[in-house]
Every structure is written in structure tokens, then in C-alpha cells.
Ligand SMILES: NC(=O)C1=CN([C@@H]2O[C@H](COP(=O)(O)OP(=O)(O)OC[C@H]3O[C@@H](n4cnc5c(N)ncnc54)[C@H](O)[C@@H]3O)[C@@H](O)[C@H]2O)[C@@H](O)CC1
């Protein structure tokens with residue numbers, strides 16, 4: 464499991480560790496990792512031109528000490544001091560001793576930046592408050608006009624470490640070298656995109672059990688996937704009910720069923736007006752035309768994909784005392800109080816546009832503040848919420864770690880892809896996974912399937928559904 468901790472938690476852990484170590488030792492651990500990453504990034508240090516962007520805190524101190532070590536290895540190092548009289552004194556002295564040079568202010572930065580092989584961004588780290596100040600923002604603009612490679616220290620300056628929000632100018636890094644733990648912003652868009660690839664340097668922080676964010680890895684998913692035992696029959700493996708599709712959108716039903724068949728449940732029931740289309744494609748589906756109550760036993764329901772305006776079906780499914788996944792049209796039709804009153808788990812799976820409609824805010828607001836939005840929705844609906852997107856987030860009511868999925872690919876932004884995810888995830892619910900696990904395992908497999916199916920070329924949703932089995936095998940390998 465990859466985890467990320469909030470700034471507040473990092474600060475506490477740092478204090479505890481610093482109290483036990485000689486002064487400056489922690490920073491030197493961070494610096495050693497930063498130097499190694501820069502050297503590896505450059506390939507060869509001797510003769511390269513490196514520019515340090517140095518703010519007024521310890522983030523700038525890291526950059527200065529790293530610059531000093533790189534200068535000793537033969538790099539030409541220039542530090543741009545944003546606030547010259549507040550640059551880290553020890554770091555600055557070390558750089559000057561090692562033969563580095565210093566320029567002051569943004570205007571003087573232009574020429575060295577244009578000639579740099581590598582820029583080290585030490586403007587601000589976890590001490591950053593609000594958007595970058597005007598002189599720092601100007602420096603970031605100047606940097607943006609150059610083609611230099613950028614290594615960010617701890618975080619790309621200008622992104623919000625705790626939320627992943629980016630308000631105004633921020634450094635776009637090729638590599639971020641982060642210390643002690645990932646910060647939430649490094650795993651959540653839009654900030655994640657500014658970080659480039661991320662390298663974690665262990666500085667020995669002791670972190671608490673519960674993280675702010677958790678990202679499942681292959682081994683975590685493998686441990687959660689339902690595997691039939693010798694005693695299994697279809698009911699023990701779980702039966703998932705799909706109430707989806709309409710005469711106008713029969714395809715949504717077919718795709719949701721295609722996802723459900725690959726999610727590990729023992730059988731798939733379909734209820735709705737698209738039964739003929741479903742049975743033609745998947746004859747193993749148990750199809751009925753009545754209401755969800757009459758469909759027979761299920762261990763979980765999926766409702767909403769392509770449902771059009773059939774609010775009665777959504778209401779009927781919400782009355783069922785089994786886990787329910789609500790997607791697409793179902794989100795619009797679901798009564799909030801009915802969702803809040805449910806005793807069995809509910810999983811809502813909006814994309815940013817649907818989440819925005821539920822929250823009554825513009826879509827851009829959800830896209831810019833994904834973590835805040837998903838938490839807010841989970842509280843308002845007292846349900847687990849899976850917010851789809853380039854970094855899918857899964858939050859449950861009452862706080863606790865938010866799951867983040869990073870297997871996704873831009874190729875998944877294709878019609879019907881969400882229907883496959885809802886069927887797949889509903890099947891995992893029926894197989895007995897709890898809502899956060901079903902959501903995060905579903906998103907993981909779906910993202911991986913999307914990557915495997917796409918392999919660098921466009922895909923349709925049915926390709927993604929078909930690749931779920933390959934993704935499953937890949938995880939179990
Ligand atoms: N505390 C520790 O034990 C360690 C800290 N380390 C480094 O220290 C950093 C944290 O250092 P600090 O607490 O000094 O904080 P930072 O250096 O991240 O930022 C604080 C400084 O930036 C300025 N600032 C704040 N918001 C700004 C904004 N929006 N625009 C421009 N300037 C802004 C403040 O005036 C302050 O001087 C970490 O990110 C990491 O790089 C590492 O050396 C590892 C050890």
C-alpha cells in the first residue's frame with residue numbers, strides 16, 4: 464500500500480525525530496537523497512549547469528545544500544535567491560564554500576535559467592501557504608519559458624500539499640523528490656500532474672497507522688480479490704443484480720453486465736427493458752422484466768447506467784437491504800434522504816460533472832478540488848463515494864483514509880467505460896467486498912484493463928471489459 468500523510472502529521476513526526484537526532488541531521492538525510500536523484504537524473508554531474516531556485520525556508524535550505532554537494536562534484540551551480548536576507552544561512556555558506564554562485568531576484572534569474580541543464584525547485588515545500596507570492600510566481604513564469612529539466616524538492620512549488628489543488632502559478636517538474644512520505648497532493652490531480660515522476664526518500668519518520676490517502680498496489684488488490692473455494696456455488700460467490708439501460712440506451716445495460724460478469728460474482732441478474740440486447744450478447748445472464756423486488760435473490764445491486772428517467776427503479780433498489788451501487792442517471796434520480804437512511808452500504812460513483820451536479824457547484828470546482836469534493840459528498844450522502852477521473856478517489860463517511868487509484872489512463876475517457884466499472888464494482892460488492900474495497904479494487908482493475916486494452920491506441924468500453932480478465936491475471940501473478 465502506498466500512503467500519503469498530511470503536512471500536520473509530517474510536522475509532528477519530524478519534531479519527534481529531530482528531537483532524537485543531532486541538529487541538521489534530518490536535513491542532511493533529505494539532501495543526500497535529493498543529490499542522488501539529481502545525479503541519476505543528469506546521468507553525469509561534472510560539467511553540467513545547475514540552477515537552484517531558493518525560497519526563504521528549509522525547502523530552499525535543502526536546495527542549497529544539494530547544490531553545494533553537486534558543485535563539489537564539478538557542476539556549475541547558480542542559486543537564485545528569492546529573499547536574499549532570509550536564505551538558509553548554513554545552506555548558503557555551504558554553497559559558497561563549494562564554489563557556487565549567487566544571484567538575487569527574478570530578473571537576474573533569466574539568463575542562468577536559459578542555459579541550465581537542470582533546475583532544482585526549492586522555492587517552497589510543505590511550509591507553503593496559499594498561492595505563490597508574486598515574486599515567486601514571476602520566477603515560475605520565467606522558468607516555464609525555458610526548456611530546462613526540473614527537479615522539485617519535496618513538492619512542486621505552488622501546489623497544495625494537502626489537497627492537490629493548484630491555485631495560480633506552480634512549478635511543473637519532471638521529477639519530484641519527496642521526503643519521509645508522499646503528500647496527498649503528489650497523488651491527486653491537478654497537483655499530481657505538476658509533480659512528474661515521484662521519488663520517495665526515506666528519512667526515518669515514524670508515521671501513524673492511519674494515513675490521509677492510501678493507494679492500493681498489486682499485492683493489496685490480489686489479497687482482496689474474491690477467489691472461489693471448493694465449497695462455492697453461485698450464491699456463495701454472490702449474485703449481482705443490474706438494473707440499468709432503457710429502450711433508448713440498451714448498450715449501457717450490456718456494458719454494465721459485461722463488467723459484472725468479470726467481477727467475480729457467481730451470477731448476474733438483469734432487470735430492465737434491455738433484456739433482449741443483454742441476452743443476445745451474454746446468454747449466461749438471468750434476465751427478468753419486472754421490478755427489482757421481483758427479480759429474485761441478489762447480494763448487491765447496481766442501478767443507474769443508461770436508466771433514463773426511471774426514478775421508480777432507483778427508489779426500489781435503494782429499498783433493498785443489500786449493498787447498492789448507484790451510477791450515472793441513478794445519481795440524479797436517487798433521493799438523498801433515501802440514501803442516507805439506508806442501513807446496507809451504498810456506493811455512489813459519479814464523474815466530476817455528476818459530482819458537481821450533486822454538490823450544486825460548477826464542474827471545474829470539483830476538478831480543481833477533488834479531495835475536498837469527494838469527502839464532502841460522502842458526508843452529505845452518508846455513503847461511500849467513488850469520484851471517477853484521472854486519479855479516482857474513494858471516500859467513506861466519517862473520515863478515515865481516502866483511497867486513490869492511479870492505474871487509470873486517459874484512454875478510459877470513452878463512452879460506456881463507466882458502465883463497465885459499475886458492473887465490475889457491483890460484482891465485487893456481491894462477492895462480499897465492503898464498499899471502499901469494492902470501489903478501489905474495481906477502479907484498479909478497470910484502470911489496468913484500460914491500459915492493457917489500449918496499449919497506446921484508442922479503445923472502446925467493450926475492449927476494457929474484455930481486458931478485465933487479463934488485468935485480474937496480471938494482479939494475481
Ligand atoms: N523540517 C524538517 O525536519 C525537514 C524539512 N525538510 C524540508 O523543509 C521543508 C519545509 O521547510 P519550512 O518549514 O521552512 O517551509 P518551506 O521552506 O516549505 O516554506 C516556508 C517559507 O516559504 C515562504 N512561503 C510560504 N508560503 C509561500 C508562498 N505561497 N509563496 C512564496 N513563499 C512562501 C515562507 O515565508 C517561509 O519562509 C520541507 O518541504 C522539506 O523540503 C527536509 O530538509 C527534511 C527535514
Ligand SMILES: [K+]
Nearest residue numbers: 584587618620
Ligand atoms: K519545492
